[in-house]
Amino acid sequence: MANIELNEIAHSYLSKPEDEADYALKRIHTVWEDGGAYALLGPSGCGKTTLLNVISGLLTPSQGRVLYNGKDVTALSPEKRNIAQVFQFPVLYDTMTVSDNLAFPLRNRGVPKNDITRRVDEVAEILDLTSFLKKKAAGLTADAKQKVSLGRGLVRSDVAAILFDEPLTVIDPHLKWRLRRSLKQIHEQLKLTLIYVTHDQMEALTFAEKVVVMYDGDIVQIGTPQELFEYPEHRFVGYFIGSPGMNFLECAVDGDMARVDAMGIKADGIKLDSPTAALARQATGKLELGIRPMYLQLSAEPVKHGVEAQIKLVEDQGSCKIVSLSLAGKTVRARLPEGKPVPGGKVWLVFPQQKIRLFDDGRLINKTY
Amino acid sequence: MDKWEDNKAWFLVLPVFVIVAFSAIIPLMTVVNYSLQDIWGPGQRVFVGAEWFKETLSDHRLHDALWRQFLFSGMVLLIEIPLGIMIALAMPKRGWGVSASLVTLALPLLIPWNVIGTIWIIFTRPDIGLFGAAINGLNITFDHTSSPLDAWITLMFMEVWHWTPLVALLAYSGLRAIPEAYFQAAKIDGASAWATFRYIQLPKMRGVLTIAILLRFMDSFLIYAEPFVLTGGGPGNSTTFLSIYLVKIAVGQFDLGPAAAFSLIYFVIILLFSWLFYQALQNVGKGEKNG
Numbered sequence: 154m155a156n157i158e159l160n161e162i163a164h165s166y167l168s169k170p171e172d173e174a175d176y177a178l179k180r181i182h183t184v185w186e187d188g189g190a191y192a193l194l195g196p197s198g199c200g201k202t203t204l205l206n207v208i209s210g211l212l213t214p215s216q217g218r219v220l221y222n223g224k225d226v227t228a229l230s231p232e233k234r235n236i237a238q239v240f241q242f243p244v245l246y247d248t249m250t251v252s253d254n255l256a257f258p259l260r261n262r263g264v265p266k267n268d269i270t271r272r273v274d275e276v277a278e279i280l281d282l283t284s285f286l287k288k289k290a291a292g293l294t295a296d297a298k299q300k301v302s303l304g305r306g307l308v309r310s311d312v313a314a315i316l317f318d319e320p321l322t323v324i325d326p327h328l329k330w331r332l333r334r335s336l337k338q339i340h341e342q343l344k345l346t347l348i349y350v351t352h353d354q355m356e357a358l359t360f361a362e363k364v365v366v367m368y369d370g371d372i373v374q375i376g377t378p379q380e381l382f383e384y385p386e387h388r389f390v391g392y393f394i395g396s397p398g399m400n401f402l403e404c405a406v407d408g409d410m411a412r413v414d415a416m417g418i419k420a421d422g423i424k425l426d427s428p429t430a431a432l433a434r435q436a437t438g439k440l441e442l443g444i445r446p447m448y449l450q451l452s453a454e455p456v457k458h459g460v461e462a463q464i465k466l467v468e469d470q471g472s473c474k475i476v477s478l479s480l481a482g483k484t485v486r487a488r489l490p491e492g493k494p495v496p497g498g499k500v501w502l503v504f505p506q507q508k509i510r511l512f513d514d515g516r517l518i519n520k521t522y
Numbered sequence: 523m524d525k526w527e528d529n530k531a532w533f534l535v536l537p538v539f540v541i542v543a544f545s546a547i548i549p550l551m552t553v554v555n556y557s558l559q560d561i562w563g564p565g566q567r568v569f570v571g572a573e574w575f576k577e578t579l580s581d582h583r584l585h586d587a588l589w590r591q592f593l594f595s596g597m598v599l600l601i602e603i604p605l606g607i608m609i610a611l612a613m614p615k616r617g618w619g620v621s622a623s624l625v626t627l628a629l630p631l632l633i634p635w636n637v638i639g640t641i642w643i644i645f646t647r648p649d650i651g652l653f654g655a656a657i658n659g660l661n662i663t664f665d666h667t668s669s670p671l672d673a674w675i676t677l678m679f680m681e682v683w684h685w686t687p688l689v690a691l692l693a694y695s696g697l698r699a700i701p702e703a704y705f706q707a708a709k710i711d712g713a714s715a716w717a718t719f720r721y722i723q724l725p726k727m728r729g730v731l732t733i734a735i736l737l738r739f740m741d742s743f744l745i746y747a748e749p750f751v752l753t754g755g756g757p758g759n760s761t762t763f764l765s766i767y768l769v770k771i772a773v774g775q776f777d778l779g780p781a782a783a784f785s786l787i788y789f790v791i792i793l794l795f796s797w798l799f800y801q802a803l804q805n806v807g808k809g810e811k812n813g
Contacts (some may be wrong), residue, residue, distance in 0.1 A: 160552055202630065209645065209710070211706050211709070211710075231706075231709055231710045232709060232710060232711075232712040236710065237710060238706065238707070238710050240703040240706070240707065241703070242703070244700075244701075244703050244704050244706075244707040246721040246722065246725075247725050247726075248721060248725045249721065257711055257713070257717075257721075258710075258711040261712035261713050261714065293650055302707070305707075305711060306710075327759055
């Protein structure tokens, strides 16, 4: 059990990094609290796995320090840090039985035999592996194998944290759900610090209490799933979380109105509430208006504060309809509940004021929570 | 009865059957022919039944050659497999050292077999050979042409030098195929270097090691050119292996009957042992198939 502090971490795989682009991790400075369930979310190549390996000690960062409970462990091996890691595909000792696999980390540490047997039985119980204990590990199904790799982390009662590197990638969808649920139960039962790397937002949002979104070697936001959805601090979070992602429209503010048509063609503006408009007028960089597709309202008749748009495409996803619209030459997506009739051709779009987010050079400016 | 018409598809196998017949079955049957008859000229032959086999099986020189052969193949496997694995483990994993060590290792494999024998004759000659002269210079008498032990030592050195690279290359390819995560997991589990070898590297090399053991067994059991060039089977009969003895009977004495019978027995022995090795190695890894 430990609280993990990352102090000004930067890492480059090159021996002599020259500029920013040579760094896989740019500047990570954050604290992971003891007993938390964190998901590390981001697209492929954003540095998630690198960060995980820095935390576990498989990688020594080029700069910065890693602290466990305030103690500097930057130079220590994963074994010394007492960390457990579950990899993308199950890593097993094929020639051993399940119980030998589970006992292996304890045997290597010279734990007395009785304690080993007790711990192995306990962990097998938690993971529902008791009936497999005498079997060769190689013959198991993929999800059972992944449970065994997890179990090798759990047997060490003093383990500081368990790190998961996209552990469900090779698991069948219906088993994924089951395994994710047992992970959650284990977390509630044992109160271990869990850090879970994934590029699947569904997985991250359901697993974690706190989601850490990474983009291009940087942490862009740490928040609860709801915070990420409602108040994405960076346009990348808005775009990455949610399906489809947030709509972004470049705009200029004129009084309380956000005008989307940069070309100066006459179009109705989008009405903002006055505090937001005031913040927007102070913006210095590229101003963008963002809104979640599910908050857009469509009307077949002209309505107050409605903006004229043209329907281009309707995709039926079963539980909802995704409508692509053209608004002043830009594409906007709206998510409508199933069963609601979709008007054809010209419609009026309403942007609910409290759901509008404004971004100045990609950073959220109207944080209201 | 409709189904019978489809059996014409069997004709599609015919070309393969013809090729195999000409390349393997008919030549082998010729040997069978010779082993069951006494043939001393075209059209002049007598059926002798199992007589050649009986004669061969009671030939003491053949027994000696057979035990010698087992000793040789056994030593080859005992030295080359562990040594090959050790070399593979010590080889660099990245950088220019990889190609350098691969090329260096592959060199002995590229040399024609009888040239290998010649190289080692010269290398170990007590008067002018680099190795032979050097070791005699240390006041150790070493002469593979007069001492059976020295002949065996030279032969083993040559064989190990020649073929260990093959085992090492196979083992290296097996090692490189192990995903990095296994080593990371072993590190996290606190496994020692020996435990990592025993529980990760060795099991993961099982496939390539099966091939290495089979190849090295078959090749060493059939060895002919190198000892023939190096020692000619001597001194005395001390390095007369099965194939050398076989050639002596067949070509030297022109006893084609016993030679044919002997060939068939030889063939069966190799087949049997290859099968035994294969089965044993498959059993070791039972339950790992769907891994």
